[in-house]
Amino acid sequence: MFSRGKWGIHPETHKTATADRPIESMKLPEKVIIPIRQHIGAPCEPVVKKGDLVKTGQLIAVGNAAVSSNTHASVSGTVTEIAVKPHPICGEDMAIVIESDGADQWEENIPTNRDWQAMTNEEILSIIKNAGIVGMGGAAFPTYVKLNPPKDKQIDTLIINAAECEPFLTADHRVMLEYAQSVVSGIKIMKKILGVQNIIVGVEDNKMDAVKVMREAFGDLAQVIPMKTQYPQGAEKMIIKTLLQRSVSSGQLPMDVGVVVQNVGTAAAVADAVIKGIPLVERIVTVSGSMIKEPKNLKVRIGTSFADVIAACGGFEGTPGKVIMGGPMMGIAEYTVDVPVIKGTSGILAISVKEAKKMEESPCIHCGKCVSVCPMGLNPSMLSILAEKEIIDEARDEYNIVDCMECGCCSFVCPAKRHIVHHIKYTKKLLADKAAREKGATK
């Protein structure tokens, strides 16, 4: 009775603005700002210096740490600056600025045509690592780490996440429709590396055209399963639960239940890297929202500023109140449009002043709506109340705040318009600061 799989919300999807618009390649920007921190893990180290000439696809910063990722030049031209620049997630961070020469001259041997079937797993993994491939769904976790689980973990299933449950976003949808062959090749490559037989592609049932295309493209290689359209269906733990009825407990990773989850866009990027030798220098970005004149799905070079991307979509329609990187549920509000597109930028949204209006918070009335929608089975009401009082230990020890993935369902449904996710993020920050202080004290 308590374990009913009832969770999540059904926000308006707003996908019709861009769902039927084929991917357009955006013209080359005049300059790109490429941050050295675009992924989960350690930032990478620049290997070019000011004044260097670089070609498209050239390695410009390396990630040598265990979890890190390489970064490549996304245009050919001159390195004009290595300095602190606006960053879509960190506010500001170190970045390499390249002024384009307009020629888009690619590094030698790109593109090439390689026979991946003749390569060993180690060779393929090192190509994926060197090409700087990270998860394209938004979190940007280095892909080679996920594809190389510790030997003691038995992986039996590869899930391809094509849920795209965030409203507005249609990038994955278009990738499935237009790059089906790359997706299939990418999945074959990942299948070889992981040595799994069971491959499931999970797609929300508001994209049945993509389901059809994927089924035709895959044949017997993978099952393509339509899932109920329900946010946050695309969260790793949720998609595993939906497709395999396996539960990933608190503190566990998908590989602990024998599963690797990869985004559908990542599969296409893996194919490009392994077969054609193209590193991750561009990605598909959905540009949408009520304040964008011509919403589009654009293929954008990494490092292009939001301002350039928005200009390529006809500019703003009126005065935007908020510019968001990612979807409206988990995306990040930007303070300037000078921030660049990074590897995890799945969408750029501009919404009106009215839509961006911050609602006044009122006291919790204990309606319990947040509790009933929380996909992790937490008590968001109590977490927000504890946050207000800064009772952080209780939030961690008794209310499991660390399990929160900040999907935003609780804030979405709250009739008192409480900023629950904000409170939770704040508490997590206080807990991290406290842990850092305690670590410092014991040293």
Next chain:
Amino acid sequence: MSADNALTLEQKQAGIFTVSASPHMLSNESIPKIMWTVVIALLPAVIFGMVIFGGGAVQTVLLCVISAMVFEAMVLKIRKRRICINDGSAFLTGLLLAMCLPADVPFYLPIVGSFIAIVVAKHSMGGLGYNIFNPAHVGRAALVLSWPVAMTTWTPMTYSVDTVSSATPLGVLKLQGYDAVVQMFGGQADMYKDLFFGFRGGCLGETSVLLLVLGGIFLIYKGYIDWVVPVTMIGTVGVLTWAFGGSVGLFSGDPLFHMMAGGLIIGAFFMATDMVTSPITKKGKIIFAFGCGAITVLIRLIGGYPEGVCYSILLMNSVTPLIDRLCKVPSQKRRVA
């Protein structure tokens, strides 16, 4: 890049963008929407009460609602808060209080009751969201203690067909026994019928089982109340009165009578489900509703009062924070989802 395509400086600067934590999209759910929806769900039963009890009921309802809103506005003014009486919460409290009063009470009872509900029970605790006890029930309980006679002087129905007495069925049961109740209605089938449709003595809004249940189902459909609360509370009363309510040993009671009589239906659907004063998790709600049902039966069968719904809910309100501590997260099973 051509200049006309690039963003103008003006457009860039226009963006003094709002920066806030996600999500950037909210549902249109709001406290006023919840409150007014509950009011709508109660209206059929209130109108029915006005029809069968006449002008006194109209006066009592108006006095309760208006005085509740006036007190709310005054307290918010004194507390230097934004005056938002149109959020419906004071209206709802006034309406619920009126529904728990006899129709022809003297005019000052609704006013005193509203004062106690709004000022004492609600705002002295910190206002909406912070009160421990259901304000309407605190108001009613205070009135019962202060004016016991007025609060048990029942109004006869405007068109009594087969019943003469204005006494409540539970009152008759307490003083004269079950057979007298059946006799009052002129047969068991008639008794069930009158209880179900609401042709009986009692507080002005509590009589019609049919209309209250319909209102409750509407709220369950809307997602504003959880079905487990009324089902558990009414079910508990049914089982316990069946087991212990009879005069000839165990399992000889009349559960159907007890489930439909008194204020149980309105209490189970509209009072025990009050969001602010009941537990937040489903498990907690079940414990809460079971407690309400059990205490109701204790009072009805053993206690001095004929009816116990109001006190049982108030007593369980007082342990709500404890139940919430006991059931912190929905359940361990769901947590590993």
